[in-house]
Amino acid sequence: MLAHRLTEYIGSVDDDRHSCIWRSAVEEHEQDAYKDGSRDILVDAVRDAALGATGTGSAAALAVAKSLLQSPYPTLTRVGIYVCGEHYGNVGTAFWECAKASWFVDVSYWHELFLFINKGFSKFSSAQRAMFLEFVEQLQGDWSDASRQVELDETQRRDLLHPAYGQGDKEVDARYKALVQRWGRVREHPDFHSYSAGGWVGERSPITSDALVAMSGEDLVTYLRGFVPQASSWDGPTYRGLASTLTEAVKVSEDGFASRIMLFGGLSRPYQHGLLRGLKERWSDDKRDIDWPTSLMLVQAIVSSPTFRADLAAAQTDRWEPSVHWVVSDIADLVKSASGTKRHMPADLYGSWLQVLCRVLEATPRAVGESSDAVSHAINAPRGRTLEAFIHLALAMKREDTAGDSASDETWIAVGPVLEAELSASETGVNADFATMCGLYCANFHYLNRDWTEGNFDRLFSLTNESAWNCAAQGFAYQNHLYAWLYERLIAGGHLRRMVFSEELPDRVADRAIQFLGLAYLEGMESLDGDGLLSELVVGLKVKELSALSWFFWTFRGQSEPTTRTSRVLTFWMKVVERIRETGAVLPELQSALCQLAVFVHELTPATSAALVDAAPYAQVRHHGPMLVANLERLASRNPKEVAAIFRAAMSGFLPNFRPEDVAGCVNRLAEAGEVEEAEWICNAYAERGSSLLKETYEALRAKQRSASGSAGAPKGHAAASSAADGDV
Incomplete structure (x- = not known):
């Protein structure tokens, strides 16, 4: 059912050809950190349901895995590959029964296939290892550059063997080593063809990370300053490639380059980027310590240098080579990674790092106007990333104040003036990234200073500048928690209503606003009566919005007994039904959406029975027929007469045929009940x-x-x- 819902949301199979663009990984991953729209929620739901269904070995589990693997939709196939890797002992054989050569070439399946090989290879039988090697050897890609067919085929084979390398198979190891010797090492983050980490992957390096680690400080500086890419070789070693290798060297070195960090103050931007990226990944990814005081000294030297501001102001001549803008992002990412609750930099350095970020913000030009994807711009632009790091560090400082029972609000004294200055610029439409952060982090601002946030709420969501408001609304679309104060301010300022009916903004803005409205109703903050926003939607029979609310309520299903929320959902449903009858409107799409709410019915009353009789003929208009039938089967034993009437009503609109076992089960239960x-x-x-x-x-x-x-x-x-x-x- 969930898989069907996901395919409905995606559209046609052709629309799903490049699913890895909008969903980098099936599992939860930082590459998808800001992707939580309805489509991604459905992917999560299908994944979790499939993992639950394949948790034990059985014929049913194999059937689930095969149904995903054999789907024409790449997204569902990717879920199938992921599930086979996670539960290889239970459903791993399904992969080999369904495997296609295209999976080993098509970029859409790469991440899940890489993980499947990496996690499952040690469990492959001899026959399965032979099949794997046959797929690898027979691989032949349809590359855009036919002149490089051999090279591209062999590098793809190398990349496929990489996740199996070192797992005890001598033949695999020998083949992999031969391909590495011929074509070089695999790219950084080999499980992704495209990895967003502030840099570029896949570039060639003139040296290995081990060789860099082994050099003395003097030799390292001499080597880095002496390297010059060959202009005549388009695919030769690059600054970017060397910087990537330097990142790896920092990560694998014993001391994290502690004794050599200060050498990079006078080196060019690619090497500063390589070092800082290495420090960040060593700390956050590898969970290994770095020398924070020395790292601070280096960054202070970088941002204090006259060339820093001059380089930021200069036009970018090559956006693909590490530049000062990359270094800004690296500084921000390093600080953000060390400002968490579980693992953070020494607290006595917070103030100094905050000053570094302030200096960066002062030197970096603000973004003017707005973007059609303001959040993506804000979290990827160097200044936006710096603002985000600033907020995370401010929160860490506030937590430190709170833990120490500090009477004075030292954190706000340090960060308040900066946030006020950024907000003032935002209101004039010349600080799009901060305007976006206002929506994204408004709840965190409240933690920093309640009075400032509530008193300036209509500035955070600007009532005077439409561009700034649009950015804040897009940031709000990623807000995950409902607070009473936040809801009150959104309603009082008209912001939530404006988001619900927004036409020019991405759909996720209205979606999140609807979800906040629905949750507020379930929590008793919003009423169906009076002149509130929810009442306005019901009275106006706003099909799109009420349908979205019905789906959102459906996501709260799963309670075996009635709850307060169940009662409120059913009250909402009856209110909508009452309004439909009052107006005499025929609303097939809305009635179809309302069928989802049958999951909350534990006993068919005259009111709920009548509502379902009205809605049932239209259930399949939005493909909710299977959901309706499943709930009728559940209720048939307890309320057979009512279920029979509803089933007859459904058949007046369509012939329920999925799932067949639910249809047959419903009929059998009716017979058993008399x-x-x-x-x-x-x-x-x-x-x-x-x-x-x-x-x-x-x-x-x-x-x-x-x-x-x-x-x-x-x-x-x-x-x-x-x-x-x-x-x-």
Whole structure:
């Protein structure tokens, strides 16, 4: 059901050809850190459901894995590959039964395939290892540059063997080493073809990381200053490639280059980038210590140098080579990575690092106007990343103040003037990145200073500058927590209503606003009565918004017994139904969406039965028919007469045929509960429409009836049902 919902959201198979662009990894990963729209939520739901269904070895688990692997939708296939890797012992064989040569070449499947090989190779049987090597050897890509066919095929083979290297297979290791010797090492972050980390991957280096580690400080400086890329060789070693190798050297060295950090103050930007990136990854990814005081001294020297501001002001001549803008991002990322709750830099250095970030903000030009994807711009632009690091460091300082029971608000004294200056610029439309951060981090600002945040809320979501407001709204789309004060301010300033009805902004803005509205209703902060926003949607029968709310409420399903939230969802449903009847409107899409709420029905009352009779004919308009049938099966034993009436109503609009076991289960439960005539009527109706889906169910029901009555004659209606069904077999 979830997989079907995901494919509905994606669209056609052709629309899913490049799923790795909008979803880098099936598992939770920092590459998708800011991707939590409806499509991504559905991917998470399908993944988690599949992991649950394959947690134990069984025929059903294999069937789930195969259904994903055999899907024409690459996203579902990727989920299948991921599940096979996570639960190899249970469903790993499904991968080999379904594997296609295209998976080993197509970039869409690369990340999940890499992880599958890396995690599962030690569990591969001899036959499976042979199949793996055969796929690798037979690989032949359809590359855009046919003149490099051999090179590109062999580098792809090298990359496929890389996750299996060092896992005890001598043949694999030998083949991998031969390809590395011929074509060089794999790129940084080999499990991604494109990795967003402030730099570029895949460039060639003139030297190995081990060789850099082994050099003395003097030799290292001499080597780095003496390297010059060959202009005549388009695919030769580059500054970027050497910087990447330097990053790796910092990570693998014993001391994290502690004794050599200060040597980089006078070196060019690519090497400063390589060092700082290495320090950040050593700290955050490898969880290894770095020399924070010396790192601070280096960064202070970099940002204090006259050339720093001059380089920032100069036009960028080559955006693909590490520049001062890359260094700014590296500084920001390093600080942000060390400002967390579990692992952070020495607290006595917070103030000095904050001053560094202030100096960077002063030197870096602000972004003017707005972007169609303001969040993406803000979290990737050097200044935006610096602002984000500043906020994270301010939060770390506040936590330190709180833990120390400090009477004075030292943190706000340090950060308040900076935030006020940034906000003032934001209100004039010349600070788009900070305007975006206002929406993204408004709850965190409240933690830093409640009075300032609440008092300036209509400046954070600017009522005087539309461009700034648009950026803040896009930032808000990634806000994950509802607070009473936040909801009150959003309503009082008209911000939430404006987001709900926004037409020019990305859809996720309205989606998140609707979700906040729905959650506020469930928590008792919003009412269906009066002149509130939710009441406005119901009275106006806003189909798009009410449908989105219905889906959001559906995500809270899963309670075996009624809860307060269940009651509020059903009250919402009845209110919408009442309004539809008052107006006499025919709203197929809304009625279809309302069918999702059947999951909250634990006992069919006259009101909920009537609501479902009204909605059932339209259930399949938005492909909610299977969901309706599953809930009717669940309720059939307890409320057979009501379920029979709803099923008949559904058949007036469409013929439920998925999932077949739910359809048959519903009919059987009706018969078991005493509604035999209704069960037989449904079976006959299917046969009359040319469907054999309930043929066996009908025959089983008739057999039970004959057995119970002791009669061998076929009752009236049987011949028609059997003959019609037989014609379909």
